[in-house]
Amino acid sequence: MKILNGLSQVRLLPEKKQQHFERFYHAQVKYRLLPLFADLSLLVTILGTLLFIFSLSRQADTNVHFLTYVYTGILVGLALLHRFTRLRYASPLIVYIVFSLMSLFSYLGYIDAAGGVVPIFGLHFFLSSLGFITLSLFHTLVIIALNLVLLVLATRLAVTPGEVAGAIASVLSNWFIAMCLMIAPLSAIFNRWFFRNLFALQYLLKDRNKLLTATFQSLQETEDKLIQQQKQQALSHMAKGLLHEIMNPVNCSTQALQYARSINRDEEIGEALDDAILHQSRIADIVSDLIEFSQPKPDHDMEQADVRELINTAIRICRNELRGVEVRVSLADNLSVSCYPSALTQVFVNLMLNASSALEGKPVNQAAMIDISSEQGTDSLNIRIRDNGRGIESNDIRRLTEPFYSTKDTPNSLGLGLSICQTIMRHHHGSIKIDSEHGVWTEVVLSLPLRSTVEAKSDIGLSG
Incomplete structure (x- = not known):
């Protein structure tokens, strides 16, 4: 049995529900998942920068460059903007902004170090998380391509023209940088597949819950109808007995009232007798209606x-x-x-x-x-x-x-x-x-x- 087979189950649904799932998936990713991942990425980047500053400050012969503090301040500002403005739901814009900032300061350090790879380790560690942050192979490959262009430009400024090719090869052959560049697209493919299946299972669960709720309500309504039908049947049997017991005295009293009305000459008494006859007829009608109450239709x-x-x-x-x-x-x-x-x-x-x-x-x-x-x-x-x-x-x-x-x-x-x-x-x-x-x-x-x-x-x- 497959552990995550949500997408395969979604494909068995009608086309309308498949389209509804796609809207559900994109809404969940845009408004819940990507903002959270961007927050985590910014937090890790800020903590990494602070640790770097702390490690430099503990070395007696090394001073922290003021641009490092500027860089840290910009990161904190971006984190606040992302948390409290519309930038939060403009993914992957924040990823491109952070990449631009990190690549600027990283390659400045790379140039200053004459092509040393240490200043760009943090940048490539960030690149390794692109597949997780964006859930998009396209954006991951675009940012990696931009990084390679910047690497070439920075290398041309860092070393002599004859050493450019060798320096670039040395950087790309570094095991850490090579692993980061390989992990990024692979994680994008995996994470997109994983979360699509995960949200597919969530969507199917909600769909099943709606169906179960509707079924339960239908069963309750059916039960209420059955109870009402049983009451109607009981009332029908009772009414049939009442008809024979009540109609005979009602008919007798009605005939007596009609006879009294026929021989009466007083107008006021006649009106009273008419009312009495009318109410006697109403009694007969009510009893008859009780009989008709549970019948499919009157006779x-x-x-x-x-x-x-x-x-x-x-x-x-x-x-x-x-x-x-x-x-x-x-x-x-x-x-x-x-x-x-x-x-x-x-x-x-x-x-x-x-x-x-x-x-x-x-x-x-x-x-x-x-x-x-x-x-x-x-x-x-x-x-x-x-x-x-x-x-x-x-x-x-x-x-x-x-x-x-x-x-x-x-x-x-x-x-x-x-x-x-x-x-x-x-x-x-x-x-x-x-x-x-x-x-x-x-x-x-x-x-x-x-x-x-x-x-x-x-x-x-x-x-x-």
């Missing part, structure tokens, strides 16, 4: 219904709960959709009951309002129901449509209202979206298709 077909009429019906049903609340309805005229009227009315009722509950405790000097508006698109209708109540915590919003989840601490709240609304909207091939600012407002957006799925499929078939 009956959709029909065209006027949206304003459905909303007005819901307002009448909730009129006791909406006392003291200003309900403003802004809908287009003759706005109709293909729907299950009873179920969609139940959605409006549930949303208005939630809004009225959110408006409880509103200060007297602040008006309690519910705004109902519509926005019609090409093939969909959005109905917005907005209240200026206490709002909902952001952590609660995503769980509001879960069965049996409620933000109310009252025993009368089973946490089924919005869950039933979501199921009804799914039956309508629509969606429900809830947004809120805690303490300020809550808005529910119902999105309904203007054409049924069957009609849409028919259109597709005809167009094909």
Whole structure:
């Protein structure tokens, strides 16, 4: 097994990810690796110069030339500039600057020593680290070539014309200088290969972590959906039992109320009986909706219904709960959709009951309002129901449509209202979206298709 095979694994990725890796690699090298290597190079160079000055100062018969202090000061200034200015991210510019400085002082010493190799040892030691500092074979070879040109020029000034060739050969044959010149390009090749593989492994690790995180989130969402489906199935079985137990007395009481209404002649009593019959019908609808809650779709077909009429019906049903609340309805005229009227009315009722509950405790000097508006698109209708109540915590919003989840601490709240609304909207091939600012407002957006799925499929078939 290969120790570093990151690049070979990257080559197996799609082309887009390979391009993304190249951008990642160049960013890491430019902004992290090369600045760090340049800092280390400058630090080592400064320490080496200080050690050289210290060794000279300990020799009684040798004085430190003032240019050596100038050289050291320039190096310290370059180190500070590189650390705190944009020069830090302009690699390999700093390498060329340091090379220019070192070569100037080194070859001045070389000329002064009449071609002695000792003054240029430090320069060639620096050259040996070029492959590590630049990670570039091109820049390494360019600087080595410049160094050879300077060597020839300095040698011509240091010795007589007849000794130039021999002096250059003597310098290049020095084992230390020869090793430095050979190490530089080899280290550039190796270090580039090493760090490209290293960053490739880092990139692959991050990519795998993203994939694992996305997979884990998907598993959590799937688990939540399964739990919700289990709740829906349990609720469906419970609702079927409730239907038989509740519907018989409801039907009997409804028939009794209808009979009383037929023989009644008092107008006020008639209104009360009408309300009672309406609420009895609402009970029957709620129980029926519980049966439909976990079914793929209702047993009956959709029909065209006027949206304003459905909303007005819901307002009448909730009129006791909406006392003291200003309900403003802004809908287009003759706005109709293909729907299950009873179920969609139940959605409006549930949303208005939630809004009225959110408006409880509103200060007297602040008006309690519910705004109902519509926005019609090409093939969909959005109905917005907005209240200026206490709002909902952001952590609660995503769980509001879960069965049996409620933000109310009252025993009368089973946490089924919005869950039933979501199921009804799914039956309508629509969606429900809830947004809120805690303490300020809550808005529910119902999105309904203007054409049924069957009609849409028919259109597709005809167009094909």
